[in-house]
Amino acid sequence: ITREMEVAAVHAVAELARQEQSDIVASAYGIQDLSFGPEYLIPKPFDPRLIVKIAPAVAQAAMLSGVAQRPIEDMDAYRQHLQQFVYHSGTLMKPIFSAARKVQMENKRIVFAEGEEERVLRAVQIVVDETLASPILIGRPSVIAHRIERFGLRLREGVDFTVVNPEHDE
Structure with a gap:
């Protein structure tokens, strides 16, 4: 793990902490008004967005620093694959989002x-x-x-x- 990869992970976690919480986190923890501040500095451990945000950031940093053994050709496809893995409804919603983007x-x-x-x-x-x-x-x-x-x-x-x-x- 390079310093660039560590920094990429920290930036991804910080970005997530500043975003609004997902309804999945709200229902899992029973907290409705959780937002960035003294009581919420890092995302909750079971926030499914963690894998979707951190993994691509670290992979990109590994490629840029030259330590990636298998560079990712299509980062968008990689992100979509992670989303489908993490969000089971992603498979259902993907065609709808694709059609809407067109x-x-x-x-x-x-x-x-x-x-x-x-x-x-x-x-x-x-x-x-x-x-x-x-x-x-x-x-x-x-x-x-x-x-x-x-x-x-x-x-x-x-x-x-x-x-x-x-x-x-x-």
Whole structure:
């Protein structure tokens, strides 16, 4: 293990710690509002994103430093393989994500009827991160904003998604 590989692993762990927790971690640990700070400096050990983020970062560092015995030809395929291994639903969702990526982003919109719900907001974060579509959330703007902050998501109204408030008929 080279110093570059160690540094790559540390950067990958730090990046994960700053991201919002996944719903898998939230349900596994029974913690709903875990976010980066004094009480949460590193990701939880059973966070499935660890293998998906750290392994490619370390492999890339090994290739760049010249110690990789079998360089990875297609890093994206390697990441997808890891995701399928870690997330069993990945096999089911892969064709959907692939089809969504083929269509131009500016023409794709997805409406989320339960825009205030935690699972929906986490799904919207994935849609935004993967640049799959422009989400439209149905819900009260103040509630959505409060929950985005509470769950430690990186979503920004007007930038990442649009809100339709059912309490105002306009």
